[in-house]
Amino acid sequence: MKTENSPIEKIGYWISHSVTLKLIVITILTLLMLIPSAMVQDIISEREALNDQAVKEVSSKWANGQQINGPILTIPLVYEYEKQDKVETVVKYYYVLPRELKVNGDIIPNKLRRGIYEVVVYQSQLRVAGSFDLSQKIEMANLKEVQYDQAFLTVGISDLRGIKEEVLLQWGKRSLAVSPGSKVPEILTSGITIDLPDLMSEVGQEVPFEFSLNLQGSQHLSFVPVGATTEVSLSSPWISPKFDGNFLPDQREINDEGFQADWKVLQLNRNFPQSWVDTNQSANLQMAAFGVELILPLDDYQKSMRSAKYAAMTIIITFLVFFLVEILNKRKIHPFQYALVGFALSLFYVLLVSLSEHIDFNLAYGVATICIILMISLYSLTIFKASKLTALLVLILIGAYSFLFVTLQLTDYALLMGSVGLTIILGLTMYFTRNVDWYKMSVGKEE
Structure with missing residues (x-):
């Protein structure tokens, strides 16, 4: 005798077999899985902050990034002004920049480690030469005296700890000693005099000058174009330079043996004059700086962060496979099983970050991928109860992680690759589900 189901039994049956409700549950689970994904991104940011801290700590011991500013010639001027029957004496400073400045440098990079973190430092050999034109006119109104005997040169060096050998300046035919510190801190906060x-x-003459500088620093080396014509030529065996600042090299060559870069900056290219009296041009000088940074090729933390941003894609693709298996092959899959798979997918990024701190990023990516795919495929065998469906899932996961890996390598085309890949995935999903009658479909109900 057939008995009619009670309303509660009907509701229970609808809950367990409704495709619409299952889709809603999967959507909610997908959104919930973004929480551990966000937590993973926080972990990556935290590890990156620890790496930055290690870089700063090593740099503070070795020497920070260096900036060469100058030389700047300073001549004291004495002016007298009459005010209310009194004569007031004021000392001003006349700043003169080189007519010509040439810098040739070799940068020898090195890698230091602080724990598991790697820091790029360098040793540089700089040869600085040029000339000063001492025939420029000085403002004569109220001028009492030009104190030529008190004149001095200042070369700005941002971190004096990086100087490894004594500096001797060749001024004309004379060799002059160098003393530490800057006498014009409002213009050059740190340097030699x-x-x-x-x-x-x-x-009234043009006086040449020349000196060599054995200077070490961390990551960055820059210059301020104080010459009426400034020419800088740098070479290094480092294969991943980043040229930054207000001017890019006029010529550059980067290959497997390193880089060679040449700059030429004219006084018309910058926003400060060749000479001035008692005006603070410090900000304008800094704005004109240019140089090179020795960077690690696409930092591993940047790659990990970019990969974590694709977490939603891998979760959606995997859940989609499970859902299609569930409705097309009548295999009931509990939301808890979806959640376990989602957590396994999120664990991939934690594995990737932790492994990449100790081994090569590409190798870490491969190991993490194998571990997660193996875990999910073995788990899916007991859920799908069909080796062909599990094999299909493995192929899809391999495709998804391979696509993500290629996207990470193509930095400039990452957005294009991502959008094309998602379009293809959506198109394939629409194609394979084009004949499904969703109104007659139910979850786990045998025909």
Whole structure:
């Protein structure tokens, strides 16, 4: 005798077999899985912050990024002004920049480690040469005296700890000693000073200068184009330079043996004059700086963060496969099983970050991929109860992670690859489900 189901039994049957409800549950689970994905991104950010901290700590011991600013010639001027029957004496400073400045440098990079973190440092050999034109006119109104005997040169060096050998300046035919510190801190906060007591005898002439600088630093080396014509030429065996600042190289060559870069900057290209009196041009000088940064090729944390941003894609693809198996092959899959698979997918990024801190990123990616695919495929065997369906899932996961790996390598085309890949996935899903009658479909109900 056939008994009629009670309303509660009917509701229970609808809950367990409704495709629409299953889709709603899967959608909610997908959104919930974004929470551990966000937590993974926080972990990556935290590890990256620890890496930055290690870089700063090593740099503080070795020497920070270096900036060369100068040389700048400073001549004290004494002016007298009459105010209310009194004569007021004011000392001003006349700043003169080189007519020509040439820098040739070799940068020898090195990698230091702080725990598991790697820091790029360098040793540089810089040869600085140029000339000063001492025939420029000085403002004569109220000028009482030009103190040529108090004149001095200042070369700005951002971190004096990086100087590894004594510096000797060749000024004309004379060799002059160098003393530490800057006498013009409002212009150059850190640097070395060279006194020029006999400058009066050279007024009206063009005086050449030259000095060598054995300078070490971390990651970054930059220059301020103080010459009326500034030419900088740098070479290094480092294969991943980043040229930054206000000017890019006029010529550059980067290959497997390193890089060679050449800059030429004219005084018309910058926003400060060749000479001035008592005006603070510090900000304008800094704005004109340019140089090179020795970067690690596409930092592993950047790759991990970019891969984590695709977590939603891998979760949706995997859940979609499980859902299609469920409705097309009548295999009931509990939401808890979806959640376990989602957590396994999220674990991939934690594995990737932790492994990439100790081994090569590509190898870490391969190991993490194999572990997660193996875990999900073995679990799906007991759920699908069909080796062909599990094999199909494995192929799809391999395709998804391979697509993600290629996208990570193509930095400039990542967005294009991502959008094309998602379009193909959606198109294939629409194709394979085109004949499904969703109104007659139920979950886990045998025909």
